[in-house]
Amino acid sequence: MARVNGEMVIAIDGPSGSGKSSTSRMVATQLGLAHLDTGSMYRALACAVSHAGIDPQDEPDKVIDLAGSADIEVDTRPGHDTLIIDEVDVTEEIRDPRTSARVSAVATIPQVRVLLVERMRDIVEQNDRRIVVEGRDITTVVCPDAQVRVLLVADPAVRMARRARELGEGVDHNQIHDQIVRRDRDDATVSQFETPAPGVTLIDSTSLGLDEVVARVMALAEQVGRRSSWRSAANLTEIM
Ligand SMILES: Nc1ncnc2c1ncn2[C@@H]1O[C@H](COP(=O)(O)OP(=O)(O)OP(=O)(O)O)[C@@H](O)[C@H]1O
Numbered sequence: 132m133a134r135v136n137g138e139m140v141i142a143i144d145g146p147s148g149s150g151k152s153s154t155s156r157m158v159a160t161q162l163g164l165a166h167l168d169t170g171s172m173y174r175a176l177a178c179a180v181s182h183a184g185i186d187p188q189d190e191p192d193k194v195i196d197l198a199g200s201a202d203i204e205v206d207t208r209p210g211h212d213t214l215i216i217d218e219v220d221v222t223e224e225i226r227d228p229r230t231s232a233r234v235s236a237v238a239t240i241p242q243v244r245v246l247l248v249e250r251m252r253d254i255v256e257q258n259d260r261r262i263v264v265e266g267r268d269i270t271t272v273v274c275p276d277a278q279v280r281v282l283l284v285a286d287p288a289v290r291m292a293r294r295a296r297e298l299g300e301g302v303d304h305n306q307i308h309d310q311i312v313r314r315d316r317d318d319a320t321v322s323q324f325e326t327p328a329p330g331v332t333l334i335d336s337t338s339l340g341l342d343e344v345v346a347r348v349m350a351l352a353e354q355v356g357r358r359s360s361w362r363s364a365a366n367l368t369e370i371m
C-alpha cells in the first residue's frame with residue numbers, strides 16, 4: 132500500500148448514493164490523506180436551519196446569515212465523521228432521512244454555496260492540500276485544480292437498491308426514490324454532476340464492486356504521482 136507524503140488533492144463528485152463516501156474514506160485511509168465529505172456540511176446547515184425554525188423557501192436570507200455565522204466543526208480523519216454546528220453534535224441527525232429530504236432546499240441557495248465553498252477551501256488548506264474531497268461540485272468549483280478529479284456515477288436503480296440494502300428492512304420505496312431521484316433533480320439545478328467536465332475521469336460503478344472503484348482511483352493517484360515524480364522525489368513511501 133502506498134502513502135503519499137506530498138500535496139495530493141483527490142476530488143470526487145457524483146450523484147446521491149453513487150459511492151462517494153465509501154470510496155473516499157477507503158482511498159484516504161490507504162493514502163494517508165484527510166477526508167472531507169462536503170455534503171455533510173450542507174446537511175449540518177440544514178439541521179441548524181431546522182433547529183432555528185427557519186423555512187428555507189420563505190426565509191432564504193436567514194439561511195444565508197446562518198451559513199455565514201455558524202461555527203462548523205468537521206473531523207477530517209477518515210472514518211471519524213463527527214460534525215458539530217454551533218456546539219450541537221449533529222453527527223447522527225445529518226444521516227436521518229428527514230435531513231436528506233430537507234437538505235437540497237438549503238444547498239440550492241446560491242449565496243449559501245458561495246459561503247460554504249469558501250469554508251471547504253479553507254479546510255483543504257488547513258490539511259496542507261493532502262485530502263480526498265467529495266461532493267457535487269468539487270471537480271468543477273471547489274478544487275478544479277485537484278491532482279485527481281473523478282466523477283463517480285451508477286444507474287439510479289442500482290443506487291436505489293444499494294441505499295435500500297443499507298437502510299434495511301421495512302424501508303419505504305418512496306423515501307428511497309426521494310433520496311436519490313428527486314434529490315438529484317433538485318441538486319442538478321445548481322451543480323453539474325451528471326457528465327464529467329474536461330479533464331475529469333468518469334467511473335461508472337453500476338457493475339463494479341467498491342474495491343474495484345477504489346483500485347481505479349488509487350491507479351489515477353499513482354499515475355499522477357509518476358507524472359509529477361513524487362515517487363522519485365521520495366514523497367511516496369511504500370509500506371506493507
Ligand atoms: N461499488 C459499490 N458496489 C456496491 N455497493 C456500493 C458501492 N459503492 C457504494 N456502495 C454502497 O452504496 C451505498 C451508498 O454509498 P455511499 O454512502 O458511499 O454513497 P454517496 O455517494 O456518498 O451517497 P450520498 O450522496 O447520499 O452521501 C452504501 O450502502 C455503500 O456501501
Ligand SMILES: Nc1ccn([C@H]2C[C@H](O)[C@@H](COP(=O)(O)O)O2)c(=O)n1
Nearest residue numbers: 169170171173234238266267268318
Ligand atoms: N459539494 C456538494 C455537496 C453536497 N451538495 C448537496 C447535495 C445533497 O442533496 C446534499 C447532501 O449531500 P450528500 O451527503 O448526499 O452527498 O448537499 C452540494 O450541493 N454540493
